[in-house]
Amino acid sequence: MNDYVLRTNHLTKKYKKDIALNNVNVSIKRGEIYGLIGRNGAGKSTMLRLITGLAFPSGGSIELFGKIQPNVAIDAQKRMGAIIEQPALFPNMSAYENLEVHRLQKGIPGRECIDKTLELVSLMDTGKKKVKNFSLGMKQRLGLAIALLSDPEFLILDEPTNGLDPMGIVEMRELIKRLNREKGVTVLISSHILSELHQLATNFGIIHQGQLIEELTTTELDEKCRQHLRIKVDNPTMGATVLEQQLSTTDFEVMQDGTLKLYNYLDDVRTVSRALTNHGLTILHLSQNGDSLESYFSKLVGGEEND
Structure with missing residues (x-):
């Protein structure tokens, strides 16, 4: 069995003179929840539309379940569920x-899937209530139910919490977590609510101005975002020795530029400073x-906000 649900190879989309997506290479393995991060206009929705067949690439290729589109587009569609933009609902x-x-x-043969899916998204008790009288949250869950109706292996969600x-x-x-955990559904999700993605995704792709600029796992992201004391002293080797021997900690790193990243003693900076200076070290930055x-x-x- 192929380990990859999705792989794109130099995926490109142009609209006249504008390049919406530029040589994007993304790989998503079975069982991952892949969070696609980017500002409005970065290319997130364009990419999802290309993957789901709602638009066609200007260059590159899309591989789904080990086979390259468009040769297996119909087969792939049966194995996918998607919410792109607003789900198509009948309000009455x-x-x-x-x-x-x-x-x-x-x-889809048989109606058994309807009750099963309604129960899955907690809409079994809505009875004959018309969708136009649903709350926004109920409508979003119904949109998700439509995407889940065929029991998909791969779920693609564009701003599902909008x-x-x-x-x-x-x-x-x-x-979404339950679908992934209990049913093994692989998920590709875009969202501008980054704190929410951080709690949900196992892998991340950061897209900016149509280009994928970084891919990383949750572990790698947590390491980059982990709180620490950043220490620069005139002798990094001695500084590391002091941390290990005097403060009895190995929870630190020595970076290539000699900076020490200490992951504990966050609430006791004075003790760290005293230990370093008592051993004749000059603190250049703390x-x-x-x-x-x-x-x-x-x-x-670049910039301060994610639009």
């Missing part, structure tokens, strides 16, 4: 009726550092 129908329409459109209140965001996050995903993203792409 109930949740059940909405799913029945989509079941027929997708050619407009939800804090409780709705938590419910959506827990539902500060507490560490990023949130938002600040790491801002530093990477």
